[in-house]
Amino acid sequence: MKLIMLGAPGAGKGTQAKKIAAKYQIPHISTGDIFRSNIKAGTELGMKAKSYMDQGQLVPDEVTIGMLLDRISQDDSKNGYVLDGFPRTIPQAESLTAALSDRGEKIDYAVNVDVPDENIVNRMSGRRACVGCGATYHIVYNAPKKEAICDVCGEKLILRDDDQPETVQKRLTVYHDQTQPLIDYYNKEGILVEVDGTQDMEQVFQDIVKVLGA
Ligand code: ADP
Ligand code: ADP
Ligand code: ZN
Numbered sequence: 375m376k377l378i379m380l381g382a383p384g385a386g387k388g389t390q391a392k393k394i395a396a397k398y399q400i401p402h403i404s405t406g407d408i409f410r411s412n413i414k415a416g417t418e419l420g421m422k423a424k425s426y427m428d429q430g431q432l433v434p435d436e437v438t439i440g441m442l443l444d445r446i447s448q449d450d451s452k453n454g455y456v457l458d459g460f461p462r463t464i465p466q467a468e469s470l471t472a473a474l475s476d477r478g479e480k481i482d483y484a485v486n487v488d489v490p491d492e493n494i495v496n497r498m499s500g501r502r503a504c505v506g507c508g509a510t511y512h513i514v515y516n517a518p519k520k521e522a523i524c525d526v527c528g529e530k531l532i533l534r535d536d537d538q539p540e541t542v543q544k545r546l547t548v549y550h551d552q553t554q555p556l557i558d559y560y561n562k563e564g565i566l567v568e569v570d571g572t573q574d575m576e577q578v579f580q581d582i583v584k585v586l587g588a
Contacts (some may be wrong), residue, residue, distance in 0.1 A: 375400060375454040375587065376479070378461070380556055381487035383545045384497040385571045385579060387496045388510055390487060391458035393579050401450050404458040405442060407508050409433060427536055430544030432552060439469045442446075454482075467560075468529055484560035485582055487571035491546055496543045502531035516575065539550070 375398055379387035381465060383417065395402035409427060412420030423433045430439075442460050449511070461467040470527055470570045489497070502522070506529030511518045518524060522531045524535045536545065560566040 375483075376474075376481045377454070377456040377586075378457065378481055378484040378560070380484055380553070380560070381493055381547050381571060382489060382553075383503055384426070384494045384501065385487040385489040386411045386419060386575065387458050387487055389516075389575055390485070390578060391456045393466050393575075394456045394481070395583065397512065397583070398454070398456075398546075400454040400456055401459060403442070403445055403455050403460070404554040405433075405438060405462075408441065427524075428541075430548060431549060435463060435465050435469075438459040439464075439466055442466075443473050444471065452550075454474065461556060464552075464555055464559060467556055476563065479566060481563075483562075483565050483586065484556070484563075485567045485569060485585075486557055487569055487578065488562075489571040491573060494546060495539060495542055498537045499533075499539060501534070501537055503534050503537075504531055505529050506582070576579075 377394065377400075378392050381387045388406075389400045396402075401437075409420065409421065409423040413424050413427075414420070419437065422437055426433045438460070446455060446457075446479055461470055470481070497512070500515070502511045502513060502518070502529060503509070504511075506524060506527040509524055509526045510516075511531060511543035518531060523529075524531055535541070557566065567582070567585045569578055573581070
């Protein structure tokens, strides 16, 4: 199964993508996570991405598309994957469609996790990310067992630089300009699935599973 998660920053794409990946035994591929691990490792790719990410801008398509196409041609992606944070622009979506169709493949579903802007700032200001393994928490809705410590790996939890309120506003504007048009793109392709992302995490997941199958 090949899936795409759509939705505003903070809508819950990563949260749901992790649950989907575990249930259907497919890799969770997050372009944001790939960029962050490259920044941490100090690679050239990471250095290119960082200035854009810090400003709440998208990393240019020239960098992002090649990176993602490489990732999905790896062995573990043969039986499918859930893409989280890609595509984010129409050219990204078109490149993905074209690359897959060259191999006689296609995306099965694009799941749009719908959350209005009013709820987003609250979600983002409460989000905490692990510096060690990238796991995400929310101080109210998904609190770690021990304050500011990752349940999975024991490292400390931080507020991401780009989750500061000013940068979140910028990211929302970028989302509406460049990413929201993908909802229409995948609707026309006939594979759009809309879920109400304001519900609690488990209910959102149940709604997705209803469509994907048990
Ligand atoms: P969120 O989960 O909050 O939406 P991500 O971790 O997906 O955030 O992305 C963080 C940042 O990484 C984005 O604001 C953007 O700068 C960059 N990024 C991630 N995916 C892409 C992409 N497909 N195209 C361009 N930039 C991206
Ligand atoms: P995205 O990947 O779309 O940026 P995340 O999955 O990282 O979003 O979720 C953003 C924040 O909101 C995180 O702190 C997460 O724990 C929290 N969150 C995710 N889904 C829900 C939900 N249904 N209800 C409340 N909080 C949620
Ligand atoms: Zn961790």
